[in-house]
Amino acid sequence: MLSILVWIPIAAALVIGLLPHSKAALPRWIALGATGFVFVWSVVLAIQFDELTVNTQFQELLPWIESLGLSYQLGLDGLSLPLVIINGLLTWMAVYSSDKTIQRPRLYYILILVLNSGVAGAFLAQNLLLFFLFYELELIPLYFLIAIWGGSRRGYAATKFLIYTALSGVLILAGFLGAVWLSHANSFDYADINTQLLPVTSQLILLGLIIVGFGIKIPLVPFHTWLPDAHVEASTPISVLLAGVLLKLGTYGLLRFGLQLFSESWSLLAPYLAIWAVVSVLYGAFTAIAQSDMKKMVAYSSIGHMGYILLAAAAATPLSILGAMFQMVSHGLISAMLFLLVGVVYQKTGTRDIDVLRGLLNPERGLPLVGTLMVTGVMASAGIPGMMGFISEFLIFRGSFAVFPVQTLGSMIGTGLTAVYFLLLVNRTFFGRLPEQFSNLPSVSWTERLPAFVLAILIVFLGIQPNWMVRWSETTTTALLSPEAAIATAPPNAAQSPHDLEAATNLNRPAVSANML
Amino acid sequence: MIGRTTTTSHPLADIITRLEQGGALLPDSPENVMEVVGILKSYGYVLDAYWRNLIYISEDQFLVLFPFFKYFNGEVSWNKLLRHWWHDRINYEFSEYCMKAMFYHGGGKLDAFLDTAEFVELAQQAIAARLKGNLFMQTLSNTFPGFLLEQVRQMVYYSALGQFWRVMSPMFLTLSDRYDRGEIPTIPDVVSHVLNGLVEAANKPITYAVQIGDRRYPIVPESVGATFLMDAAVPYVEAVFFRSFPFMGTVSYNAQAGQIPPDIERFAYGALYADPLPIGGAGIPPTLLMQDMRHFLPDYMHLLYQRSPRGEADLRVRICASFQKSMFCVTTAAMLGLMPYPPDTTDPDQQAQNRVYLENWMYRFIDSRLPSVQSCEI
Numbered sequence: 001m002l003s004i005l006v007w008i009p010i011a012a013a014l015v016i017g018l019l020p021h022s023k024a025a026l027p028r029w030i031a032l033g034a035t036g037f038v039f040v041w042s043v044v045l046a047i048q049f050d051e052l053t054v055n056t057q058f059q060e061l062l063p064w065i066e067s068l069g070l071s072y073q074l075g076l077d078g079l080s081l082p083l084v085i086i087n088g089l090l091t092w093m094a095v096y097s098s099d100k101t102i103q104r105p106r107l108y109y110i111l112i113l114v115l116n117s118g119v120a121g122a123f124l125a126q127n128l129l130l131f132f133l134f135y136e137l138e139l140i141p142l143y144f145l146i147a148i149w150g151g152s153r154r155g156y157a158a159t160k161f162l163i164y165t166a167l168s169g170v171l172i173l174a175g176f177l178g179a180v181w182l183s184h185a186n187s188f189d190y191a192d193i194n195t196q197l198l199p200v201t202s203q204l205i206l207l208g209l210i211i212v213g214f215g216i217k218i219p220l221v222p223f224h225t226w227l228p229d230a231h232v233e234a235s236t237p238i239s240v241l242l243a244g245v246l247l248k249l250g251t252y253g254l255l256r257f258g259l260q261l262f263s264e265s266w267s268l269l270a271p272y273l274a275i276w277a278v279v280s281v282l283y284g285a286f287t288a289i290a291q292s293d294m295k296k297m298v299a300y301s302s303i304g305h306m307g308y309i310l311l312a313a314a315a316a317t318p319l320s321i322l323g324a325m326f327q328m329v330s331h332g333l334i335s336a337m338l339f340l341l342v343g344v345v346y347q348k349t350g351t352r353d354i355d356v357l358r359g360l361l362n363p364e365r366g367l368p369l370v371g372t373l374m375v376t377g378v379m380a381s382a383g384i385p386g387m388m389g390f391i392s393e394f395l396i397f398r399g400s401f402a403v404f405p406v407q408t409l410g411s412m413i414g415t416g417l418t419a420v421y422f423l424l425l426v427n428r429t430f431f432g433r434l435p436e437q438f439s440n441l442p443s444v445s446w447t448e449r450l451p452a453f454v455l456a457i458l459i460v461f462l463g464i465q466p467n468w469m470v471r472w473s474e475t476t477t478t479a480l481l482s483p484e485a486a487i488a489t490a491p492p493n494a495a496q497s498p499h500d501l502e503a504a505t506n507l508n509r510p511a512v513s514a515n516m517l
Numbered sequence: 518m519i520g521r522t523t524t525t526s527h528p529l530a531d532i533i534t535r536l537e538q539g540g541a542l543l544p545d546s547p548e549n550v551m552e553v554v555g556i557l558k559s560y561g562y563v564l565d566a567y568w569r570n571l572i573y574i575s576e577d578q579f580l581v582l583f584p585f586f587k588y589f590n591g592e593v594s595w596n597k598l599l600r601h602w603w604h605d606r607i608n609y610e611f612s613e614y615c616m617k618a619m620f621y622h623g624g625g626k627l628d629a630f631l632d633t634a635e636f637v638e639l640a641q642q643a644i645a646a647r648l649k650g651n652l653f654m655q656t657l658s659n660t661f662p663g664f665l666l667e668q669v670r671q672m673v674y675y676s677a678l679g680q681f682w683r684v685m686s687p688m689f690l691t692l693s694d695r696y697d698r699g700e701i702p703t704i705p706d707v708v709s710h711v712l713n714g715l716v717e718a719a720n721k722p723i724t725y726a727v728q729i730g731d732r733r734y735p736i737v738p739e740s741v742g743a744t745f746l747m748d749a750a751v752p753y754v755e756a757v758f759f760r761s762f763p764f765m766g767t768v769s770y771n772a773q774a775g776q777i778p779p780d781i782e783r784f785a786y787g788a789l790y791a792d793p794l795p796i797g798g799a800g801i802p803p804t805l806l807m808q809d810m811r812h813f814l815p816d817y818m819h820l821l822y823q824r825s826p827r828g829e830a831d832l833r834v835r836i837c838a839s840f841q842k843s844m845f846c847v848t849t850a851a852m853l854g855l856m857p858y859p860p861d862t863t864d865p866d867q868q869a870q871n872r873v874y875l876e877n878w879m880y881r882f883i884d885s886r887l888p889s890v891q892s893c894e895i
Contacts, residue, residue: 362794364831434794440826 001058002074004041005084005120008034009091009113016110024105031095031109035116039088042081049081051471054479056126064130069180069187073126078476079255079325080123082469083248086332087123090244091116093451094237097340108149111141112241119245123252128176128188135249136169142238142246150233157226157233164216164226171213172253178206179261190256196264203265210258211269217250218306220276221283231299236343239295243302244336248328251309255324259313260480266316271404273314278410280307285417289424294342294352297425298335301381304414305331308396311411315400321477322470323395329469330380330388330459337377337455344370344448345429348441354425359434367444371430373452378422380459383415387463525872529879532887536852536875537868539860542845542882544891545704551817553707553846554696556839559813561689563806564682567612571679575672579727580647580665582654608805612678615757620674622756622781625748627677627723630741631670640669643727643734673737676725681749684721688714693815704846711850719746719854746854754851758844759881760784788844789885793837803840807833810840841886852878 012034016027049057056075064072076084095112102108118138125131139162147158176188182202185192195203216223227247231239259266284304291297305327312324345360346352348367361371380387383394393415401408462469525533532542543549570590577591578584586593588601588609600606630636644665648654658665692710695701701710722744725737737743763770763777763786770776778784791803811832814822822828822835829835853860857874858867882888 359794364834365794365827433792439794443827443830 001041001045002060002076002124005038005045005088005124006074006117008038008041009117009120013110013113013117016106016113019106021106025100027105027109028095028098028100031113032092034113035088035092035095038116038120039085039092042085042088045076046081046085046472049076049472051078052475054475059126066187068129069127069185069189069192070129071127071187071189072130073189074121074124075126076124078473079252079480081472082325082329083123083245083252083332084120086248086329087116087119087245090240090332090336091119093336093340093455094240097240097343097448097451098237099235102149104148108145111145112237114138115141115145115241119249122249126190128180128190128193128257130188131253132169132173132176135172135253138246138249139165139169142242145238146230146234149235149238151235152233153229154233157229160226161230164219164223168213168216168250171209171216172257175206175209175213175257178202178209182206190261193261195262200265200268203262204268207258207262207265207269210262211254211273214250214253214258217253218247218310219250219303220306220310221280221303224280224284224303227303228296228299231302231339232293232295236339236346239339239343240336243298243339244332247302247306248332251306251313251324251328254310254313255321255480259316259321263481270314270316274311274400274404274407277307277311277314278407278414280304280310281411281414282417285414285421288421289417291421292353292355294345294354294357294425294429295339297354297421298338298342301338301418301421302331302335304418305335305381307414308393308411311400311404311407312396314407315403316481317399317403318474318478318481320396320399320403321480322474323392323397323399325473325477326388326395326466326470327392330392330462333455333459333462334377334380334389337373337452337459338381340452340455341370341374341377344444344452345374347448348444349438354428357429357438359430359432360438361430362434365439365441366430366434367441369449370444370452371426373449373456374430375426376456376459377452378426380463382419382422385463386460388459388466389463391463391466525876527876527879528883529887532882532891533872533875533879536849537860537871539705541704541708541849542852542887543704543842543849547702548821549704549842550696550701550707552821552839553704553843554693554701555815555818555821556810556836556843557689557707558693558815559810559818559836560840560843561686561693562813563607563809564686564689566607566809567609568679568682568686570607570609571612571616571675571682575676575679575725576727579672579729580644580654580668608809611805611809612682614805615753616671616674616678618756618761618787619678619752620671621762622752622760622784624752624755625743626741627673627737627743627748628752630737630743631673636670636736637666639734639736639738640666643729643736644669646729646732646734647727669736672727673725676737677723677743677749678753680721680723681745681753684714684718684745707846708849708853711847712854715746715750715850715854719744719750721745723749750851751855754848757787758789758848759787761787761790785881785884789841789848789882789887791837791841791886793834793841793886803837804833806840807836810836838890842890845887845890 012030016030019026019030045058054077056077059075060073062072064070091112095109098108098112115138118134118141121134122131122138125134143158143162146161147154150157179185179193179195180188182198183193183195185194195206198206212223216226219227227242230242234242281304284300284302284307288297288300288304291300309324309327312320312327342352345357345367349357349360351357360366361368376387380389383389397408397412400411527533535544536542543553570588573590574584574587578587581587588606589597644658648658648665654665688711691714692701692707695710701707722739722742723737724735724739724741724743726733726735728734743749760781762784788803793803814836818839819829822832825831825835852875857870858864860871862868862871
């Protein structure tokens, strides 16, 4: 069942590749159909998903290169399910929002479909090498999507992205290889690896490689500089995918391979990670305040918001991890919405400069509904109650405060700063008198508004009723930290000393349950 | 036209020159003519509804403490009430805003008369007759003797504006008919039509009386000498076109920061200054009038508006811009009608005095929308 998520986009890409050049409109329809099907299929999986089960579900196992320990093993748990769903949804929206008259449509949609497949595969993989293959697979289409259809500095941005993320891949691969070889695991399957038997120094080195590797992808300060460039130069649909889905590969990897595989050494690094999180949050927020490009502002906002996830992961309480999970989805939807809206503003006005734009909320000649949606989006991003952003930030702060009170308070300042820079954006761009140069803007059609509108509904709905999403992940995120989970991830014949288990769970966890939601 | 040797250094010198040469504040072009006549046609229909309601209120809602049905013109029915709540109606509130602007800024013999003892006496007679048998209202009136008197003054302005628009409405509709017959090819012809209409009605008396029981009580008798042009049209133009008041809207004003002039003579919030873009913005909220006018637009105006980038999605902005153009034509007519000497005079002294007169007007237009309407787009 899970292979459908991986192979349907590839099959669609192949079909598009075989189409004659004369069928210019067909690739878009095929891409829409394939990504739409993938999204619907992920929803079907969610309906059939048993949220009370700790183990991965819908498992598929196909031996591949056994001598390397590589197998085609897919599975779905509460950590990957929400990300698989937003991958399907946002890819469909990216295809839908793409310019119908885009140059070289066949290649464009093929690359998006391959990207979708790679991301889905990475979230579903249950084998380290398979994960790495999918992780690397998504780099190539993304590089071309920026380099071919990007802005004026697309070559620079794409190359920078490639260098950074290739380095990220190298570090992650080194971490994976070290973890498997040093722990003498039989294969790269997640269940075969037990790093707790390794010396602490080895664990710390391997964990460090993985954290930095995924830290580049997230991205965490100071490995973030590729992101604003990539966002600014990428077209709107690609920015949506970049912020909404691809950054989540980094945070997903951090939880899956950092926290889950190296639970013992994780607790040693956690205080430093929490400080790192605060630095990322505050740096992202302060830098966002200084921006005049709307897209850069949203991009730096992403850096800040990803910091919350690091804080939650560092605290490693059931509530904070649940919050991290919710924040991944919340940020995915909110940032996708903001990028879509910035894209509409740019398309209609020809600029993203908040020092030039003004009065776009004008009901007759401006972009009133786009402005309304933008206000909704920035409210959600700033953590206003009643929206997803509030739930995720509340869970993270509530879950992290008992472990890292100072760092949590520091991160909470970032929430306030989010309101500052987004209010600056909204105030300058949408309020006041529409300048003469923008007094004859073309109108925005409903097809252009639809994706952001749907996202706004989801953001508000899941802000009011978060349990609809939380219930999928709560069991998994709790098990991620529990002794039972450690046993589950250890090989059956591995020695389990009480000391190991104690170390793995030796974190001060507040007695707060996600059920309070 | 008469040759003139001197040119003015006024910032709006081009427009002054155009006026001296027989032109108007608005440049002459076939599209401008069509736009102005078309919008004045719809305005004529709306004014017809407005003046009937203003006269109805002044005569039939005289001192009604809670005039719930003042917009119903005496025809109260469930059907009409439901349509009113559904907002399928004329926005009579707009005419009241205009009335209040006139009442606030005053001017002319009518305004002066309302402060005389004669008016107080006449008004008190009507008040006494109206309150006969109504102990509550009598007590209220005795406790606050100025209250009902002020209400009567307001009723006078309801009536005065109603009488003014009663003349203007058919004038605009006739203009449209003449345009349809090909008799109005240029903007100066539009101005000429309005000017002739104003001159023709200039000396019509403005009076006010109410019927209470079997007796008719005069409140502004003909002997006051209030006339259409000087005591209704000119105060109207001054109050509604030029001054009006800072109205709450997209543009906000801070009186403490000196953004509102302390003396109302320097107010510049009128229709000629209103920004068409922030609908509901400064001045009398134009939205209400625009909403009403859109129901009566001739077909050629729809076709004109459909050519804009937003089609008719920004119809109210387009109507507002057209309306301002038309009001500059009406203002031209008023200016020419009040000019000290005929525009085509050959006497250099008279020409000089006309020049000074026009320059003084133009100084008031510097911050208005006049420079903007010189081009076709807002």
